[in-house]
Structures are given as C-alpha cells and as structure tokens.
Amino acid sequence: MNNHNENRAPKQTLTGAELIVRLLERQGTRIVAGIPGGAALPLYDALGKSASIRHVLARHEQGAGFIAQGMARVSGQPQVCIATSGPGATNILTAVADAKLDSIPLVCITAQVPLALIGTDAFQEVDTYGLSIPITKRNYLVRSAAELLRVIPEAFRLAASGRPGPVLIDIPKCVQNEAIEVGEWPAPGRRAPVPLPATEDIERAAAMIDAAAQPILYIGGGTIASGAGAAIRTFADRNGIPVVSTLMGLGAMDADHPLFLGMLGMHGARYTNEALDACDLLIAVGVRFDDRATGKVAAFCPHAKVIHIDIDPSEHGKIKHAHLPLTGDVAAVLDAVVPRTRARPRAGWRAEIARLRATCPLEMPGGDDARAPYGLIRAVARAVGPDAIVATDVGQHQMWAAQAYPFSRPRQWLTSGGLGTMGFGLPAAIGAALAAPERPVILFTGDGSILMNIQELATAVEQGVSVKIILMNNQSLGLVHQQQRMFYAGQLFGADLSVAPDFSALARAFGLHAWDLGDCADPEAAEQMLTTALAAPGSVLIHCPVDYAEHVLPMVPPGAANVDAIDHTASTTVASTKETRHAALA
Amino acid sequence: MQPSRESQSTEAVLELHVDNHAGTMSHICGLFARRAFSLEGILCLPVGDGSTSRMWLQVREYDRLPQVVLQLEKLEEVLSVRRLPESDTTFRALATRHLDPEDHTAADDST
Numbered sequence: 001m002n003n004h005n006e007n008r009a010p011k012q013t014l015t016g017a018e019l020i021v022r023l024l025e026r027q028g029t030r031i032v033a034g035i036p037g038g039a040a041l042p043l044y045d046a047l048g049k050s051a052s053i054r055h056v057l058a059r060h061e062q063g064a065g066f067i068a069q070g071m072a073r074v075s076g077q078p079q080v081c082i083a084t085s086g087p088g089a090t091n092i093l094t095a096v097a098d099a100k101l102d103s104i105p106l107v108c109i110t111a112q113v114p115l116a117l118i119g120t121d122a123f124q125e126v127d128t129y130g131l132s133i134p135i136t137k138r139n140y141l142v143r144s145a146a147e148l149l150r151v152i153p154e155a156f157r158l159a160a161s162g163r164p165g166p167v168l169i170d171i172p173k174c175v176q177n178e179a180i181e182v183g184e185w186p187a188p189g190r191r192a193p194v195p196l197p198a199t200e201d202i203e204r205a206a207a208m209i210d211a212a213a214q215p216i217l218y219i220g221g222g223t224i225a226s227g228a229g230a231a232i233r234t235f236a237d238r239n240g241i242p243v244v245s246t247l248m249g250l251g252a253m254d255a256d257h258p259l260f261l262g263m264l265g266m267h268g269a270r271y272t273n274e275a276l277d278a279c280d281l282l283i284a285v286g287v288r289f290d291d292r293a294t295g296k297v298a299a300f301c302p303h304a305k306v307i308h309i310d311i312d313p314s315e316h317g318k319i320k321h322a323h324l325p326l327t328g329d330v331a332a333v334l335d336a337v338v339p340r341t342r343a344r345p346r347a348g349w350r351a352e353i354a355r356l357r358a359t360c361p362l363e364m365p366g367g368d369d370a371r372a373p374y375g376l377i378r379a380v381a382r383a384v385g386p387d388a389i390v391a392t393d394v395g396q397h398q399m400w401a402a403q404a405y406p407f408s409r410p411r412q413w414l415t416s417g418g419l420g421t422m423g424f425g426l427p428a429a430i431g432a433a434l435a436a437p438e439r440p441v442i443l444f445t446g447d448g449s450i451l452m453n454i455q456e457l458a459t460a461v462e463q464g465v466s467v468k469i470i471l472m473n474n475q476s477l478g479l480v481h482q483q484q485r486m487f488y489a490g491q492l493f494g495a496d497l498s499v500a501p502d503f504s505a506l507a508r509a510f511g512l513h514a515w516d517l518g519d520c521a522d523p524e525a526a527e528q529m530l531t532t533a534l535a536a537p538g539s540v541l542i543h544c545p546v547d548y549a550e551h552v553l554p555m556v557p558p559g560a561a562n563v564d565a566i567d568h569t570a571s572t573t574v575a576s577t578k579e580t581r582h583a584a585l586a
Numbered sequence: 587m588q589p590s591r592e593s594q595s596t597e598a599v600l601e602l603h604v605d606n607h608a609g610t611m612s613h614i615c616g617l618f619a620r621r622a623f624s625l626e627g628i629l630c631l632p633v634g635d636g637s638t639s640r641m642w643l644q645v646r647e648y649d650r651l652p653q654v655v656l657q658l659e660k661l662e663e664v665l666s667v668r669r670l671p672e673s674d675t676t677f678r679a680l681a682t683r684h685l686d687p688e689d690h691t692a693a694d695d696s697t
C-alpha cells in the first residue's frame with residue numbers, strides 16, 4: 001500500500017479547527033450531529049466550509065449523541081457528535097454513557113474554554129474530562145493543535161477496535177484557533193486486527209461441543225458488533241444447537257428459525273429459560289451475563305459447562321465461571337471452532353426443546369388485534385416488511401417489541417440495552433434513517449419516553465427523514481406501574497401520565513402527519529389505518545392507545561431465578577408475595 | 587548535591603490529613619486535573635484505625651500555591667493542609683532510591 005505518498009501533502013498552515021475537519025473527512029465521516037456554542041464556534045466555522053461533511057443540527061445535545069449512535073448502530077462504524085463546553089457537554093454525556101454500556105463506537109467532540117481559563121470557573125466551564133472518565137473507553141483533553149494529528153485518528157481506532165465504545169475528545173477553543181503547519185497526514189484510525197485464541201483452546205472448544213448432549217448457544221450484542229450472524233446460523237444448523245439471545249443480540253438469528261428460542265432472561269419465554277436450565281453446555285458468544293439475562297446467577301444454567309467467547313477478556317469470569325474462556329473476535333473464533341466439530345442433528349435434544357416449547361410457549365394475548373400491544377407490533381412488522389430498521393425507547397413497549405417483532409437481520413434492532421435510557425428512541429431512529437435512507441425506519445415508543453427527546457421531531461422534519469413513530473400510549477410510565485403492581489402491593493405512585501398533551505396535535509405542530517388508532521372500531525380498521533399511515537411519505541406519528549393495566553409477561557422478579565418467572569396464569573395470584581417483594585428490594 | 591535555587595522555588599510538598607473514604611483519592615486527583623494544577627507525586631498512608639489518612643503531594647505550582655491550598659481546604663474530605671519545609675526529603679529519598687539500582691536501602695531496612 002502506498003500510504004506514504006497519500007499522506008504526504010504540500011505544507012499548509014491550518015488552524016486546529018480546520019485540522020479537526022480534515023481529519024474527520026479523512027476518516028470518511030459524512031454526517032455529524034451536534035449543537036454549536038461559544039467555545040465550539042471556530043470548529044463550526046471550519047465545518048461550515050467542508051464540502052463532504054453534512055452537519056445535522058439536533059435540538060438538544062442528548063439528541064445529537066443518540067443520532068450519532070443510531071448511525072453507528074446501523075453502520076457499525078464510529079460516528080461523530082459535537083457539543084459545546086459546559087451545558088452542551090453535560091447534556092451529551094447520557095448518550096456517551098449509553099454507548100459505553102452497549103459497546104457502540106462513538107467519537108464525541110466537546111469544545112472547552114481556552115486553556116488559560118481552565119480551572120478558573122470560566123463561563124461554561126465544566127470538567128468534561130473528569131466527568132467522562134467512567135463513561136468512556138478513552139478520553140482526551142487536547143492541549144495543542146499538533147496533538148490533534150495523533151488524537152483524532154487514535155480516537156477512531158479505539159472506538160472501533162476490540163470491544164467498541166465511546167471516545168471523548170475535549171478541545172479548548174484556543175486549540176481550535178491555533179494555526180500550525182501540516183506537511184504529513186496521519187493514516188485514518190481503523191479497527192485493529194484481533195488475534196485468534198491458541199489452537200489448543202480452539203480444539204478444546206470443539207471437543208467440549210462434541211461431548212455435549214444438550215448444548216445451547218447464548219448470543220449477545222458482541223455477535224452483532226463482530227458481524228457473526230452468518231457464523232451463528234451456520235453453527236446452529238450444522239450442529240443442531242438451539243440459540244437464545246439477549247436483548248442486544250436480537251437480529252443475529254432469524255426470529256422464525258426453528259432453532260431460535262427467542263430472548264432469555266427477565267422477559268424471556270418460559271420455555272427459553274427452561275431450556276437453559278436443562279442445558280449441559282452453554283456456548284456464550286459476545287455476551288456479558290447481564291443480570292437481566294441471567295436472573296439469579298447461582299441458578300443460571302446450573303448443570304452446564306461454560307465456553308465463553310468474547311473479545312473483551314475482562315468479561316471472562318466477571319459474573320460466571322467459564323470452563324473455557326476464549327478471547328477473540330467472535331465471528332473469527334466461531335469460524336475456527338465450528339469446522340472442527342462433528343456435524344450432527346441432535347434430534348433428541350431438539351425433540352426435548354420442541355416439547356418445552358409446546359408446554360410453556362410465549363403467550364401473546366391479543367396477537368391478532370392491532371389494537372393490542374402484541375398484535376400492533378406484529379401488524380407493523382407485516383406492513384413494513386423485513387427491510388425495516390426497528391428502534392425503541394425504554395419500557396413495556398420495548399420489551400413487547402423484543403418479544404414479538406420478527407427480526408431477521410443483524411443491525412435491524414436499535415435499543416438501549418445496558419443503560420436503558422428513555423429518550424433514546426426518536427434520535428436513534430433519526431440517525432438510522434440518515435445512515436440508511438433506503439430502509440423504512442420504525443420507532444416503538446411510550447408516552448413517557450417520547451417526551452424525553454420530543455424536540456427531535458423538529459430535527460426529523462428539517463432533515464426530511466422518514467421515521468414512522470408508533471406511540472403506545474398507556475397514560476403511564478407503564479413498566480413502573482407494572483412493578484408497583486407486582487412487587488409493591490399495588491401502590492401506584494409517581495408514574496401517572498394521564499394528564500398529557502394531545503400527541504397527534506403535537507406531532508402536527510412539528511410538521512408530521514398523525515393518525516390515531518383509537519379511532520378504529522375493529523382490528524380490520526386498525527390494520528387498514530396502519531398500512532396507510534406506514535406507507536405515507538416522511539415522518540409520521542401513529543398514536544396507539546394501550547390499556548394501562550397491560551403487563552409484559554413473563555417477568556422474572558429482580559433477583560429471582562429465571563425459572564421462577566411470573567407468567568400470565570400466575571400474574572394475578574403470585575403478585576407481591578413476600579418473597580418476590582424481597583427479591584425486588586435486593 | 588545542593589538542590590538548585592530553581593527547583594526549590596517551583597516545587598512544594600503539601601501534607602494533608604484527609605477522611606479515608608472510597609472517593610477521597612479521586613476527589614483530590616480530580617481537583618488537580620480540573621483546575622489544571624500540576625501534581626508531580628502522591629503518597630498516601632492510613633493513620634491509626636484507618637478512618638483517616640495522611641497524604642503527601644508534590645506540587646509544581648509556586649505562584650498558585652496559596653490557591654492550591656485554598657482549593658484543597660475547600661474539599662469536604664480534607665481535614666488539614668500544611669506545607670512542609672523545603673528541607674523535607676520525603677519524595678527526594680524515594681526518587682533517588684528508585685533511580686539508583688545500586689541502592690538497596692529498601693532491602694536493608696529489614697535487617
């Protein structure tokens with residue numbers, strides 16, 4: 001490769017701000033989302049002259065962070081968000097923390113007061129570096145324009161390499177203004193290659209898989225990050241191994257694949273958690289044994305040996321002992337392990353799984369009625385087809401969508417898993433639409449969550465993106481009410497949203513078209529309205545009234561074992577026993 | 587060797603008595619980072635039952651030293667701050683021991 005010539009350029013004098021823009025262009029950045037302010041003005045002045053970077057003006061810095069996340073989740077490439085110093089920086093940090101917990105590659109640029117003013121409580125000064133330490137993979141406070149030549153490519157490399165994550169670069173205004181002479185450009189920062197585990201370990205994994213009678217593949221967000229969807233499907237098919245997924249892994253496997261058992265854990269189907277209880281080998285791939293997935297850890301897969309494949313070695317043994325920890329890019333590790341195993345149908349184990357599936361299936365009451373939560377989600381999926389990208393907010397609607405949506409592709413599903421941030425959905429959906437303008441983008445949201453970043457409707461309209469918003473309005477913070485009913489003796493407190501705006505009118509005020517499923521007398525009319533609304537051009541809001549007493553079931557009480565889930569039959573009787581209440585408080 | 591006039595005038599050692607809780611160290615380091623004060627060296631040892639600690643900070647901030655002390659005193663967990671005389675050798679002794687591979691003072695201590 002002739003990198004050297006490509007990086008050599010006639011000497012030029014550039015300001016730090018111009019350098020930043022050039023370095024972003026060299027990274028291939030096409031869209032950045034942000035909001036300017038005093039300390040960021042030199043950067044914005046330079047951005048305004050870029051021929052190849054489009055700036056998306058968010059209406060709140062958290063929106064900018066989540067727009068960049070939406071682009072990153074869809075493309076798999078690091079994406080950029082920008083905020084000014086002080087309040088701009090503090091506003092954007094929630095989106096940065098969210099990216100950390102879900103391992104999303106993000107480069108967050110914050111402006112800072114001039115170096116000479118740092119430490120003086122200057123106007124809009126906040127210790128962004130200090131605030132971002134625990135929520136970034138790496139953070140920088142840049143002290144000279146020359147440092148940018150190293151820091152920016154390094155930030156992109158770190159965001160994308162190993163376990164992806166957010167990197168924050170705090171750039172003082174004087175550094176943006178400092179002019180330096182540049183003769184040679186650094187190579188753009190790219191994902192670094194990851195070595196394979198030792199051959200003995202790969203062979204041991206294959207031997208353990210061959211020795212297992214009842215193995216299960218437990219897949220998570222790491223399979224999406226590594227592009228391991230095809231490897232997982234091949235493995236499952238070839239070896240007759242059922243697959244369970246975390247919230248973050250949905251889409252890696254077709255939802256209707258006969259070996260797919262859906263989401264495990266707190267809101268997983270009973271048969272899914274029962275199958276895990278019975279397995280003798282857990283092949284954990286790109287997962288971190290999150291408490292929402294494992295339930296009470298001591299009771300999680302109690303009879304199983306564990307092979308844990310992850311790119312981040314610090315995940316091994318963090319929660320559960322791995323008999324065989326394998327460090328590496330999970331797709332590459334699977335490609336090395338699988339051909340060494342014996343292909344077999346495992347008819348007996350599959351028959352046992354089929355029996356469990358038949359005796360304790362995922363119940364979806366109202367699945368045929370587009371006016372009920374499950375029916376609505378299925379009807380939307382039918383109307384938009386398999387090409388759609390699906391974003392959610394956080395709450396009951398999110399879990400219903402996770403349970404019922406027929407996912408068929410990695411990077412189809414955008415949800416805030418680790419941090420569980422209400423307000424994620426709308427800006428993430430806008431980011432998805434910017435990154436993949438050819439695909440339909442759906443957002444399932446709640447009446448609580450949508451209001452947390454409602455201002456981004458203005459961004460959606462301004463940018464001309466097409467986001468179809470399914471607002472499931474149960475006039476409450478539904479998931480809070482559900483837990484209060486189940487674990488706090490039914491005292492509903494602090495979570496009523498019955499005094500609310502007219503959401504359809506609100507959407508129209510922002511310039512969207514709006515429909516109301518509440519106007520439909522029967523399921524046919526509702527399905528008809530959905531089809532019409534989802535086919536309409538531009539962004540639309542479909543207001544969907546949901547009974548405020550609906551629950552997401554099954555539900556494992558926090559702290560309880562997954563097999564002790566409360567389901568539809570038990571939810572009315574088991575609610576708020578002493579034991580579950582205790583568990584919830586633990 | 588006599589320390590040069592210059593090093594005497596730019597470096598100071600502060601001795602702090604602090605509450606010993608999980609965030610203390612991070613609050614003190616955070617203060618230096620946030621205020622752009624330069625912190626060259628840090629030593630910390632528990633006192634008595636461990637509910638408080640003594641901390642020594644080597645600081646290269648001659649002009650702003652009074653401001654550094656005031657900011658440190660403002661932290662809730664800092665009980666007292668005292669500047670040690672320039673003759674204090676706490677850091678110098680450690681630094682020379684580390685730098686000189688022939689110096690076995692550490693091992694000799696036990697004999």
Ligand SMILES: Cc1ncc(C[n+]2csc(CCOP(=O)(O)OP(=O)(O)O)c2C)c(N)n1
Pocket residue numbers: 393394395396397398420421422423445446447448449450472474476477478479480
């Ligand atoms: C920023 C933030 N604040 C609080 C919570 C806690 N929380 C989790 S779900 C939920 C209710 C969500 O309500 P809504 O968006 O209406 O969805 P629903 O559960 O009703 O479907 C709350 C308050 C959260 N996840 N994120």
